[in-house]
Amino acid sequence: MSTRYQRPGVFTKSVFNRIVAFLVRRGVNVWGSRVLSVRGRKSGEMRSTPVNLLVVDGTHYLVAPRGHTQWVRNLRAAGEGELRLGRRVQPFTATELADDEKPDLLRAYLKRWKFEVGMFFDGVDDKSPEADLRRIAPDHPAFKVVLS
Template identity: 70%
Template structure:
């Protein structure tokens, strides 16, 4: 669990775009949450459906599936519990102790992606240095 650098191909140029993200692990699943809403990295990830997480010289390729708003409350709650101090200002006063109804109200403004390792053709080996 913790900070990573997300690398996603730009939806218009195809050039790699990087941004820091917080990777959340919840019930053996991993999620990327967009605290600032529908940002460029969100639009790029929606368009490509895959990316890489970078930590130092290691990288991990993944595929991403966006959650429906009704499925977001437990993920948003866990995310806020872990990073509220850093990102709470972006959640309209909603916190980890808020009701599911309050979390559902803000869910459309905070995209959430479940990520899974991708080991298909062209994917780098997990942990291998990248050029």
């Protein structure tokens, strides 16, 4: 199993994520963004971060462009969380996808958000061959989300 994790820089943590989270908490849909809240696997406290909620054929997914992040580790442990857009909070359960299930999902994710996260995918984009998507799949955890 891959353990790849690309830490966010100071600008992303201190400026970009805070601006996106601020807007999303006020109900502004920033290109599909939500604020993910999931219980910390060690602290037990709720932890929050902005994420991109991908919808493919009516099914919701979360993809971790930076790899095996803290939110990924927490979601694996908890198996559930909440997605917020404005005042609307949607509890959900999550199931992690196997690497073989990810190529089409990664392609859809990159098609929608390449401008924002493409630099985390080692030159692979939505037009890359399936072999390239399979190669990077272990580095990018993905979860099927079932909203309650």
